[in-house]
Amino acid sequence: MAEPRVLFVCLGNICRSPLAEAAFRAEAAATGLKAVAASAGTADYHVGEPPDPRAIRTAARFGIDISGYRGRQASTDDFRAFSHIFALDRSNLANLQRIAPADHAAHLGLLLDLVPGRAGQGVTDPWYGDEEGFLETWAEVTAAAQALVRRLASTD
Numbered sequence: 675m676a677e678p679r680v681l682f683v684c685l686g687n688i689c690r691s692p693l694a695e696a697a698f699r700a701e702a703a704a705t706g707l708k709a710v711a712a713s714a715g716t717a718d719y720h721v722g723e724p725p726d727p728r729a730i731r732t733a734a735r736f737g738i739d740i741s742g743y744r745g746r747q748a749s750t751d752d753f754r755a756f757s758h759i760f761a762l763d764r765s766n767l768a769n770l771q772r773i774a775p776a777d778h779a780a781h782l783g784l785l786l787d788l789v790p791g792r793a794g795q796g797v798t799d800p801w802y803g804d805e806e807g808f809l810e811t812w813a814e815v816t817a818a819a820q821a822l823v824r825r826l827a828s829t830d
């Protein structure tokens with residue numbers, strides 16, 4: 675099967691989805707899975723900006739540098755460019771469904787549907803909280819990344 679191309683999508687693309695992208699990249703590298711990974715936001719508030727400093731510090735605690743990531747907005751073209759698109763919460767899943775082309779072939783789903791016991795739930799949005807919230811977000815996106823890499827490795 676072709677190399678999976680995975681896009682993670684939240685609202686601003688500066689907190690949750692960059693961490694999801696980083697966790698997935700780390701997990702794929704650790705297991706030798708070849709995949710393309712990217713992230714985007716459904717809003718345009720932070721296009722061109724680096725991740726939130728709290729997200730950068732959180733990834734750095736786990737040895738990952740995301741300071742070079744830049745915010746971008748999800749678009750209809752992403753449904754052709756990516757094979758798998760994961761929304762970080764239900765409201766962004768609904769935003770994506772609104773811009774999805776009728777004939778798209780990408781898998782579109784909620785990220786935590788991959789994690790046993792978490793189906794239907796959204797990843798914690800740490801934007802309004804303190805830095806501890808980013809650790810909770812990191813734990814959630816890491817659990818999802820592990821499940822996703824296992825799934826992609828077994829089906830590809």
Ligand code: 4NP
Nearest residue numbers: 684685686687688689690801
């Ligand atoms: P993210 O967090 O969607 O996880 O990147 C947010 C970032 C920015 C805003 C909201 C959530 N904002 O309202 O600007």
